[in-house]
Amino acid sequence: MAARTVKLAVIPGDGIGPEVVAEGLKVLETAIAPHDLAVETTEYELGAKLWHRTGETLPDSVEQELAGHDAVFLGAVGDPSVPSGVLERGLLLRLRFDFDHYVNLRPVRLYPGVESPLAGVTPEDIDMLVVREGTEGPYAGAGGVLRKGTPYEIATQDSVNTRFGVERVVRYAFAKAAERPRKKLTLVHKDNVLTYAGELWQRTVREVGAEYPQVAVDYCHVDAASMFFVNQPARFDVVVTDNLFGDIITDIGAAVTGGIGLAASGNINPDNTFPSMFEPVHGSAPDIAGQGKADPTATVLSAALMLDHLGVPEAARRIEAAVSADLKSRGHGVRSTSRIGDDLAARVAEQG
Amino acid sequence: MAARTVKLAVIPGDGIGPEVVAEGLKVLETAIAPHDLAVETTEYELGAKLWHRTGETLPDSVEQELAGHDAVFLGAVGDPSVPSGVLERGLLLRLRFDFDHYVNLRPVRLYPGVESPLAGVTPEDIDMLVVREGTEGPYAGAGGVLRKGTPYEIATQDSVNTRFGVERVVRYAFAKAAERPRKKLTLVHKDNVLTYAGELWQRTVREVGAEYPQVAVDYCHVDAASMFFVNQPARFDVVVTDNLFGDIITDIGAAVTGGIGLAASGNINPDNTFPSMFEPVHGSAPDIAGQGKADPTATVLSAALMLDHLGVPEAARRIEAAVSADLKSRGHGVRSTSRIGDDLAARVAEQG
Ligand SMILES: CC(C)[C@H](C(=O)O)[C@@H](O)C(=O)O
Numbered sequence: 001m002a003a004r005t006v007k008l009a010v011i012p013g014d015g016i017g018p019e020v021v022a023e024g025l026k027v028l029e030t031a032i033a034p035h036d037l038a039v040e041t042t043e044y045e046l047g048a049k050l051w052h053r054t055g056e057t058l059p060d061s062v063e064q065e066l067a068g069h070d071a072v073f074l075g076a077v078g079d080p081s082v083p084s085g086v087l088e089r090g091l092l093l094r095l096r097f098d099f100d101h102y103v104n105l106r107p108v109r110l111y112p113g114v115e116s117p118l119a120g121v122t123p124e125d126i127d128m129l130v131v132r133e134g135t136e137g138p139y140a141g142a143g144g145v146l147r148k149g150t151p152y153e154i155a156t157q158d159s160v161n162t163r164f165g166v167e168r169v170v171r172y173a174f175a176k177a178a179e180r181p182r183k184k185l186t187l188v189h190k191d192n193v194l195t196y197a198g199e200l201w202q203r204t205v206r207e208v209g210a211e212y213p214q215v216a217v218d219y220c221h222v223d224a225a226s227m228f229f230v231n232q233p234a235r236f237d238v239v240v241t242d243n244l245f246g247d248i249i250t251d252i253g254a255a256v257t258g259g260i261g262l263a264a265s266g267n268i269n270p271d272n273t274f275p276s277m278f279e280p281v282h283g284s285a286p287d288i289a290g291q292g293k294a295d296p297t298a299t300v301l302s303a304a305l306m307l308d309h310l311g312v313p314e315a316a317r318r319i320e321a322a323v324s325a326d327l328k329s330r331g332h333g334v335r336s337t338s339r340i341g342d343d344l345a346a347r348v349a350e351q352g
Numbered sequence: 353m354a355a356r357t358v359k360l361a362v363i364p365g366d367g368i369g370p371e372v373v374a375e376g377l378k379v380l381e382t383a384i385a386p387h388d389l390a391v392e393t394t395e396y397e398l399g400a401k402l403w404h405r406t407g408e409t410l411p412d413s414v415e416q417e418l419a420g421h422d423a424v425f426l427g428a429v430g431d432p433s434v435p436s437g438v439l440e441r442g443l444l445l446r447l448r449f450d451f452d453h454y455v456n457l458r459p460v461r462l463y464p465g466v467e468s469p470l471a472g473v474t475p476e477d478i479d480m481l482v483v484r485e486g487t488e489g490p491y492a493g494a495g496g497v498l499r500k501g502t503p504y505e506i507a508t509q510d511s512v513n514t515r516f517g518v519e520r521v522v523r524y525a526f527a528k529a530a531e532r533p534r535k536k537l538t539l540v541h542k543d544n545v546l547t548y549a550g551e552l553w554q555r556t557v558r559e560v561g562a563e564y565p566q567v568a569v570d571y572c573h574v575d576a577a578s579m580f581f582v583n584q585p586a587r588f589d590v591v592v593t594d595n596l597f598g599d600i601i602t603d604i605g606a607a608v609t610g611g612i613g614l615a616a617s618g619n620i621n622p623d624n625t626f627p628s629m630f631e632p633v634h635g636s637a638p639d640i641a642g643q644g645k646a647d648p649t650a651t652v653l654s655a656a657l658m659l660d661h662l663g664v665p666e667a668a669r670r671i672e673a674a675v676s677a678d679l680k681s682r683g684h685g686v687r688s689t690s691r692i693g694d695d696l697a698a699r700v701a702e703q704g
């Protein structure tokens with residue numbers, strides 16, 4: 001029997017979610033095999049089907065069960081049959097907020113062999129870590145509507161930023177930057193327009209930065225950063241930013257590194273007061289669901305982020321090495337979802 | 353004497369502003385020569401220098417004078433010696449708001465001969481018109497700070513969206529889409545998270561769209577749109593979006609079409625209750641100011657947008673044709689700012 005058992009809640013979700021999650025778990029199992037560790041999974045059927053059957057997105061009792069796990073592994077939620085936002089807010093964002101996932105960690109790396117839509121860039125040019133705040137900003141849900149349906153209607157949408165919330169994610173970002181060879185941290189915001197929130201972010205970065213003299217600090221407006229992600233990605237090492245700006249720039253990051261099919265993310269509660277949640281950045285892609293066409297790589301890389309969080313970095317590095325080798329040797333041949341998973345698992349095992 | 357005289361307020365501004373504005377005016381004069389039209393310019397010294405001397409960004413009396421003109425032509429404002437946001441808000445945004453520039457018009461076109469950072473894209477792939485709302489959203493300046501400097505500090509930043517404000521810009525966008533060959537309008541928002549504002553935008557597009565059955569309507573979340581601007585730009589024809597999303601995606605648009613040096617913009621008051629304002633999207637670039645190194649093309653293209661607005665579309669088309677020819681014939685030789693202006697003016701004159 002393994003010395004340690006990780007209790008993993010699995011939410012396959014909708015569309016391609018179940019397919020990619022199966023491969024993620026397959027590779028995960030192979031990666032931990034050499035370690036004195038077992039993973040015990042419990043599957044939760046949440047997503048469009050549950051919503052259609054019961055009108056619920058996340059029953060309180062299920063959330064409580066999830067909270068008792070060491071981590072959550074999620075495929076994708078969302079279906080055209082469900083109104084936009086219902087599952088996103090009722091399940092994904094609810095878990096991010098209730099489980100206090102204040103770090104939304106999104107590596108942006110161009111793997112060797114992967115074709116970037118950018119001409120002439122090399123893997124050396126794109127290797128960043130975006131630390132997106134996950135529990136406040138415009139995602140807080142604050143706002144309202146007055147005089148709906150009249151010519152005098154007004155809809156507000158409020159971004160909520162607290163020193164507490166900003167400081168903890170900024171601290172996390174500095175710690176990450178200090179660990180990396182370049183030791184550079186860029187704050188992305190829009191402080192020339194969003195003055196209240198921008199000033200708080202700037203001041204917090206300045207103050208926390210005083211404790212990290214070895215980290216070089218830079219600032220970039222979100223519009224300029226969005227441009228630089230395309231034409232000067234090498235500017236960035238670690239990026240820290242708010243919830244909405246992070247949502248946008250990490251999709252640009254995914255685009256320039258070969259697409260959303262490779263982008264991994266971790267919704268992390270660094271204090272471990274609740275389980276962290278790991279998921280590919282892509283959605284449920286209902287158009288290709290059930291056909292074995294989805295690339296499980298983003299999910300597999302999310303499993304690596306999970307292993308880092310669970311304290312098994314050697315296993316995480318083996319997964320990354322396997323992905324790296326697989327991507328480098330990809331031709332134009334088409335492999336099925338499970339075949340890619342098998343190949344990745346085999347490469348992980350080789351390194352075992 | 354010309355039958356009609358256009359009174360143009362010119363704000364050269366800071367950094368490279370005066371250099372590029374001079375070339376913009378040079379080309380403008382050449383373009384209107386065949387028409388029964390004269391341009392009478394009045395220069396206003398606003399920007400960093402005035403602020404250092406007087407602490408003012410836009411004296412009320414000057415704003416009143418500006419209001420008496422037919423249009424405003426602006427180079428760039430901003431200098432590292434002035435705190436971030438002071439000139440942007442005190443001058444640029446103040447004019448956009450006070451002069452009710454509710455349409456911020458930003459064409460995103462890849463000109464033949466221009467190298468895009470994207471591999472393999474052609475001018476046919478990127479030809480869109482972004483209609484950015486200019487007078488509300490997160491730019492309204494609403495928000496505040498509580499308990500500043502304490503661990504309990506909270507900063508809010510509110511996006512204000514009105515039916516009045518959204519409807520008028522959506523109407524403008526539909527009218528533009530109906531004029532174009534593809535007749536496609538994409539709303540870019542984030543309605544799965546920013547539910548109050550998003551629903552208002554969606555509903556308004558749906559309702560106004562009923563009057564434009566010939567226009568195909570699409571919707572895209574801002575994160576996905578930011579990705580598609582990079583890897584599927586051909587998806588877009590006319591894009592309508594809020595003030596902040598428009599700020600971000602037009603910089604991505606500038607990046608994929610060869611950089612901010614070519615991106616033009618018009619801050620338009622379609623009702624002509626106040627003068628519209630035309631400016632390049634780029635900033636004051638203090639690092640290269642005064643060296644004759646700046647590319648005036650974005651400013652020249654902004655002059656073309658101004659001529660469209662002033663009802664001289666033939667002159668606008670001649671400028672665009674001149675820019676197109678110039679860009680196509682550019683080698684790696686370096687020309688000065690004024691040389692590019694001379695060359696563009698000569699090309700415009702040839703077509704005269
Ligand atoms: C699905 C949506 C709510 C989500 C977000 O906006 O955070 C997604 O875009 C992401 O980036 O994980």
Ligand SMILES: CC(C)[C@H](C(=O)O)[C@@H](O)C(=O)O
Binds near residue numbers: 192223440444599633
């Ligand atoms: C300078 C700044 C206030 C401005 C904006 O945010 O609108 C600029 O980025 C732009 O796009 O014109």
